[in-house]
Amino acid sequence: MSAARDPTSPAAPGANAAGLTRADYRGAPSTLCPGCGHDSITNHLQTALFEADISPLRAAKFSGIGCSSKTTNYFMNQSHGLNAVHGRMPAIATGALLANHTLLGIGISGDGDTASIGLGHFVHILRRNVKLVYIIENNGVYGLTKGQFSATADLGTLSKAGERNELPAIDCCAVSILMGCGFVARSFSGDRKQLVPLLKAAMQHRGTAVIDVISPCVTFNDHAGSTRSYDYVKAHDEPLHEVGFTPGCAAHAVADDEGESPTEVELPDGSVIALRKLEREHDPRDREAALRLLEQARQRGELVTGLIYIDPASRPFHESLRLGATPLAMLPDEKLRPSREALQAIMAELA
Numbered sequence: 256m257s258a259a260r261d262p263t264s265p266a267a268p269g270a271n272a273a274g275l276t277r278a279d280y281r282g283a284p285s286t287l288c289p290g291c292g293h294d295s296i297t298n299h300l301q302t303a304l305f306e307a308d309i310s311p312l313r314a315a316k317f318s319g320i321g322c323s324s325k326t327t328n329y330f331m332n333q334s335h336g337l338n339a340v341h342g343r344m345p346a347i348a349t350g351a352l353l354a355n356h357t358l359l360g361i362g363i364s365g366d367g368d369t370a371s372i373g374l375g376h377f378v379h380i381l382r383r384n385v386k387l388v389y390i391i392e393n394n395g396v397y398g399l400t401k402g403q404f405s406a407t408a409d410l411g412t413l414s415k416a417g418e419r420n421e422l423p424a425i426d427c428c429a430v431s432i433l434m435g436c437g438f439v440a441r442s443f444s445g446d447r448k449q450l451v452p453l454l455k456a457a458m459q460h461r462g463t464a465v466i467d468v469i470s471p472c473v474t475f476n477d478h479a480g481s482t483r484s485y486d487y488v489k490a491h492d493e494p495l496h497e498v499g500f501t502p503g504c505a506a507h508a509v510a511d512d513e514g515e516s517p518t519e520v521e522l523p524d525g526s527v528i529a530l531r532k533l534e535r536e537h538d539p540r541d542r543e544a545a546l547r548l549l550e551q552a553r554q555r556g557e558l559v560t561g562l563i564y565i566d567p568a569s570r571p572f573h574e575s576l577r578l579g580a581t582p583l584a585m586l587p588d589e590k591l592r593p594s595r596e597a598l599q600a601i602m603a604e605l606a
């Protein structure tokens with residue numbers, strides 16, 4: 256497998272615009288339990304990266320600790336990658352992407368990694384709006400340490416041993432919206448049709464793009480009484496819309512058989528997210544409506560999936576800091592370090 260294509264050789268059959276095949280987006284073989292939702296997400300992520308013509312050499316993968324955090328090893332094995340301490344993925348990603356904001360950053364975290372031990376770091380990456388696709392592989396438990404409830408476990412859900420969770424869940428989508436995040440989606444690891452376009456849209460977002468993906472743990476949280484089992488999620492999944500994504504082109508609405516056109520959200524690069532309504536009305540550009548939607552879903556025990564909130568005018572952290580076009584990592588030493596004279600002048604002032 257090679258992600259660095261020789262421009263003089265003809266592209267392989269089935270290659271994308273980067274000259275790469277689907278196989279170039281693979282990583283090491285998974286060591287997760289067969290049937291784990293996290294592996295389905297890896298598969299959909301590889302598809303999205305391939306279809307979006309991403310160059311693996313221009314991408315950086317970040318994760319924390321947990322079964323979910325092992326995911327970064329299972330795709331694009333020629334990309335940069337960094338596996339952080341439990342819950343610290345956002346801090347590591349922030350540093351790396353400030354050093355080079357031209358990389359495509361992909362962060363993979365668990366619900367424990369993000370909402371339990373890492374919540375403090377999560378809210379600050381959202382507040383800063385670092386340009387990063389932030390995928391939460393949410394199974395409601397600490398899978399790696401054998402199935403304790405995480406902070407996203409629903410009140411009243413049962414553990415494998417029959418213990419009842421007595422604490423309310425933290426909704427990572429609601430937290431994200433409240434913290435100013437401009438791309439907030441929820442999906443299901445088993446819904447390729449919804450998740451692949453959401454991932455492609457997230458890669459174009461100018462800021463942190465959170466996708467909270469419900470991802471059942473077949474070993475510790477797939478039993479009756481759990482609200483994260485495959486059966487429960489399939490029975491309660493309420494997709495908001497059919498999601499389409501067209502990269503880098505002008506908007507064009509195509510009416511369906513009933514004459515209804517999709518809602519189109521145009522991103523700054525000209526890409527278009529097309530949302531074809533299903534049962535209910537929801538405009539993801541309306542922040543208050545997005546928060547109301549999540550609160551109603553919580554009260555009714557529904558699992559709404561799709562694009563919940565988007566602000567296409569979102570301003571990424573590197574622009575707030577006015578970093579300029581050249582990444583810090585590429586600036587020569589003389590631009591990064593004060594001269595000996597400048598340092599001496601500062602020391603003299605402080606003396």
Ligand SMILES: Cc1ncc(C[n+]2csc(CCOP(=O)(O)OP(=O)(O)O)c2C)c(N)n1
Pocket residue numbers: 320321322323324341364365366367368369372392394396397398399400405
């Ligand atoms: C500082 C620290 N505390 C606790 C642990 C033990 N630990 C490892 S993974 C994990 C939870 C992982 O849960 P989650 O992020 O939901 O990932 P999953 O395994 O469910 O995919 C815990 C508590 C650790 N590695 N480091």
Ligand code: SF4
Pocket residue numbers: 286287288290291292293322323394398399471472473474475
């Ligand atoms: S323990 Fe659960 S989360 Fe971890 S690999 Fe197995 S099924 Fe997946």
Ligand SMILES: [Mg+2]
Pocket residue numbers: 321323365366367392393394395396397398405
């Ligand atoms: Mg988990």
